[in-house]
Amino acid sequence: MALPDAVVSVRDLAKRYGAFEALRGVSFDIHRGETFALLGPNGAGKSTTIEILEGYRDRSSGAASVLGTDPQSGGLEWKSRLGIVLQSTGEQGDVTVRDQLAHFASLYPNPRGVDETIAAVGLADKARTRIRALSGGQRRRVDVALGIIGRPELLFLDEPTTGFDPEARQQFWSLVHQLKAEGTTILLTTHYLDEAAQLSDRAAVIAGGELVAIGAIDEIGGAEARVPLVRWTEGGTRHTERTRTPAGTVASLSARLGAEPTDLEIYRPSLEDIYLDLVRENAEAAAAEIDADGPTSPTTRPSATDPITEGASA
Numbered sequence: 608m609a610l611p612d613a614v615v616s617v618r619d620l621a622k623r624y625g626a627f628e629a630l631r632g633v634s635f636d637i638h639r640g641e642t643f644a645l646l647g648p649n650g651a652g653k654s655t656t657i658e659i660l661e662g663y664r665d666r667s668s669g670a671a672s673v674l675g676t677d678p679q680s681g682g683l684e685w686k687s688r689l690g691i692v693l694q695s696t697g698e699q700g701d702v703t704v705r706d707q708l709a710h711f712a713s714l715y716p717n718p719r720g721v722d723e724t725i726a727a728v729g730l731a732d733k734a735r736t737r738i739r740a741l742s743g744g745q746r747r748r749v750d751v752a753l754g755i756i757g758r759p760e761l762l763f764l765d766e767p768t769t770g771f772d773p774e775a776r777q778q779f780w781s782l783v784h785q786l787k788a789e790g791t792t793i794l795l796t797t798h799y800l801d802e803a804a805q806l807s808d809r810a811a812v813i814a815g816g817e818l819v820a821i822g823a824i825d826e827i828g829g830a831e832a833r834v835p836l837v838r839w840t841e842g843g844t845r846h847t848e849r850t851r852t853p854a855g856t857v858a859s860l861s862a863r864l865g866a867e868p869t870d871l872e873i874y875r876p877s878l879e880d881i882y883l884d885l886v887r888e889n890a891e892a893a894a895a896e897i898d899a900d901g902p903t904s905p906t907t908r909p910s911a912t913d914p915i916t917e918g919a920s921a
């Protein structure tokens with residue numbers, strides 16, 4: 608059942624391209640005002656999921672509700688409440704940044720100010736430059752500006768900072784914090800796990816078309832995955848101990864050695880470590896399933912590294 612404050616609600620979502628199952632029964636909710644990250648390896652099904660939610664793709668089965676509407680039947684009024692930054696930029700235009708934004712602003716009932724939006728994405732000094740004369744990262748900023756110009760209630764950001772230099776990413780993160788403070792609900796996909804950790808309240812990990820984990824950004828994967836590691840070198844060998852009491856471990860290690868442990872390190876697994884473990888476990892489970900079914904099985908489950916037959920129709 609969908610939660611009452613869910614801006615996005617997805618149940619048992621499936622998408623087939625011919626015989627290939629790109630999504631295999633995905634369910635999640637996104638609450639009003641939260642930033643939700645959809646994480647997963649290339650080909651996991653993230654863009655397919657968000658394109659279904661944006662109304663660009665039809666699902667094969669399952670249920671989806673976005674701002675209270677089935678995205679397959681969302682009209683113009685519904686679309687005007689969404690902001691969309693697609694994965695690849697379509698912006699190669701011969702018009703200036705300002706003209707393009709002014710044009711898009713005119714399509715929305717309550718747009719953000721054009722100059723304010725240009726400044727928010729750090730393009731104030733390029734406002735009168737033609738879009739085709741911008742660098743790749745600058746064009747990506749135009750995409751972000753076009754996504755937020757309509758003051759969306761729900762903003763889809765599909766790998767928004769690809770091609771950004773580190774300073775532009777930091778600026779973008781501030782912008783996302785500001786949008787969030789204004790109450791915008793955000794669905795983010797990114798391959799930068801530090802970005803997901805910085806920006807998101809909750810995350811879901813999707814792999815092989817299935818949801819493999821979901822939870823608060825600092826809890827996803829479970830408490831066990833976050834247990835610190837103490838590492839040191841002894842007798843030429845690197846040792847690693849997982850412990851909830853790293854200070855105690857270091858104290859007894861020092862006492863036993865009677866000296867400072869060599870190359871001592873206390874390490875807390877990062878979101879990236881936890882994510883990589885989740886994806887690896889899923890790929891191993893998928894491989895075991897294929898082994899058990901035998902090589903002639905008609906299974907359509909992809910692994911993160913399987914080559915996929917393209918071009919099948921929906």
Ligand SMILES: Nc1ncnc2c1ncn2[C@@H]1O[C@H](COP(=O)(O)OP(=O)(O)OP(=O)(O)O)[C@@H](O)[C@H]1O
Nearest residue numbers: 624629648649650651652653654655915917918919
């Ligand atoms: N039109 C299509 N026809 C056939 N297969 C498709 C089509 N679109 C996507 N797929 C396949 O569906 C799977 C999921 O693709 P999707 O683009 O959703 O992945 P993703 O998680 O967004 O990946 P990335 O991180 O690379 O953007 C992939 O294996 C992809 O090849």
